[in-house]
C-alpha cells in the first residue's frame with residue numbers, strides 16, 4: 001500500500017517550446033493530480049510556475065522524470081509539503097508574558113523568583129500551582145517501536161513525538177514535551193523518567209517496544225505519584241473498545257458472545273485483550289507470529305503467560321488463518337499486510353475488521369471492504385479512524401485536572417464508553433462507528449468520564465472546581 005503526499009514542483013517553461021497543457025498531461029500520465037498552480041514569474045520567454053501535485057506514492061519519481069524529459073521544461077526545485085511542515089521542528093516554547101523592563105525581570109526571574117522557589121521548597125505540592133507542572137506531560141520514548149516502523153532510534157522518533165505534543169496542545173490545551181532517550185535499558189529509562197518527573201503532571205510513554213514496555217510502565221506507575229500511561233497499550237485499547245462497542249451495535253452482536261481475534265500481541269495487543277476481557281468479552285483469541293496463544297505453553301513473556309489463561313476458551317491451535325475462521329471480529333495491531341482476502345472471506349457473516357497498524361494497515365481497505373460489514377483503520381484517509389489520539393488528550397486532561405495518582409482500569413473503561421457515546425444511537429452506521437478526532441465533544445466526554453471514574457475509585461486528589469458530575473449524553 002502506498003502513502004499519499006503532496007509535492008510542489010517549480011518549473012521553468014520555455015513558452016516557444018512547451019505549453020502548460022504539455023505539463024498537465026505529463027503529470028496526469030505519471031499518476032499525479034494537479035491541485036494548484038502558482039505563477040512565480042511570467043517572463044517573455046520563460047514562465048516559472050509552482051505546480052502542487054497530489055501523488056499516491058511518497059517515493060514517486062515518475063512525475064519528475066517525465067517532466068525532466070520534456071523539451072522546453074526545466075525542473076528547478078521539488079519540495080514535499082510533508083517535509084516542509086517539519087522544517088526546524090513543529091513545536092516551540094512560548095512565554096506567557098513578555099519581559100518588558102527590569103521590574104518584570106525581577107519578578108519572573110531573580111530576585112523575585114527566589115521567594116516562589118522557597119515557597120515550593122517548603123511545600124512541594126505548591127509546584128502544582130506555581131509552576132507549569134499541572135498542565136505539562138512528558139512524552140517519553142526510546143524509539144524502539146515507532147508507529148509500525150520498528151526500532152528507528154530516538155532522533156527518528158522525534159517527529160512523531162512532536163506530532164503527539166501538537167495534538168496534546170491543540171485538542172486538550174496540554175503542554176507536552178518530547179523526551180527521546182538514547183538508551184534501551186529499561187532500568188535506565190525508569191531512572192531517567194523518575195529523575196525528570198518533578199516538572200511534569202503526567203508521563204505519556206510512547207512507542208517503546210514490548211515486552212520491555214510492560215515492566216517499564218508498571219514500575220514507573222508504582223514509584224511515581226503522577227499518572228503514567230503507555231499510550232500504545234492503553235490509548236489504543238480504549239479506542240479499540242470504543243469502536244468495537246459501536247461496531248457490534250451496527251451488526252447486532254454482543255461483546256460477550258462475539259468471537260474476537262486480536263493479532264499482534266505486543267504493546268497494543270496485550271492491552272486490547274485485557275481491556276476487552278475486563279469489558280466483558282467472552283471469546284478473545286490472541287495471535288502473534290508463532291500462532292494462537294494457548295494454555296500450558298511456557299512463554300517467556302509474562303503477559304503472554306497470563307493471556308494464555310484468560311483467552312482462547314475453545315483451545316484453538318494454529319496460526320492466524322485458523323484463528324480468523326468463523327471469527328466475528330479481527331483487530332490487527334501487528335503490522336502491514338498480514339491479513340489477506342481469504343482470511344477475511346473465512347470470517348463469520350457481518351464481520352468487523354479493525355486493521356490498525358500504522359502507517360500500513362494489516363489489509364488494504366479496498367481489498368477487505370467487499371467482504372466485511374464494518375471496516376476501520378488507524379489512518380485519517382479512510383472512514384472509521386481508530387487511533388489513540390481519540391483517547392490520550394481527553395484522558396490526560398481529566399487526569400491532570402483531578403490530579404489523579406494513576407490511570408486505573410475504571411478510568412480506561414469510562415474513557416472507552418465516553419468515546420463510543422459521542423456517536424449518537426441514531427447516527428451509528430457502518431461508516432460511522434467512531435467520532436472524528438476533530439469532534440469537539442470527544443475531549444470533553446473523555447475528560448468528564450475520566451474525572452468521574454477517578455473520583456469514584458479514589459485516584460483523584462481533587463475535584464476540579466468546574467466539575468459537577470458527568471453522565472453519558
Ligand SMILES: NC(=O)c1ccc[n+]([C@@H]2O[C@H](COP(=O)([O-])OP(=O)(O)OC[C@H]3O[C@@H](n4cnc5c(N)ncnc54)[C@H](O)[C@@H]3O)[C@@H](O)[C@H]2O)c1
Pocket residue numbers: 145146147148149207208209210231232233236263264265266267268269287288289320332333334335336338356357358359377378379386387388389
Ligand atoms: N491505530 C492506533 O491507534 C495504533 C496505536 C498503537 C499501535 N498501532 C499500530 O499497531 C502496530 C503494533 O504496535 P505496538 O506498539 O503494539 O508494537 P509492538 O512491536 O509492541 O507489537 C507488535 C506485535 O506484532 C507481532 N507481529 C508481527 N508480525 C505479526 C504477524 N504476521 N502475525 C501476528 N503478529 C505479528 C509482533 O511479534 C509483536 O508482538 C504498529 O503498526 C502500530 O503502528 C496503532
Ligand SMILES: O=C(O)C[C@H](O)C(=O)O
Pocket residue numbers: 146147148207231232357358378387388389
Ligand atoms: O501515533 C499514532 O498515530 C498511533 C500510535 O501511537 C502508533 O504508534 O501507531
Ligand SMILES: [Mg+2]
Pocket residue numbers: 146147206207231232
Ligand atoms: Mg505510538
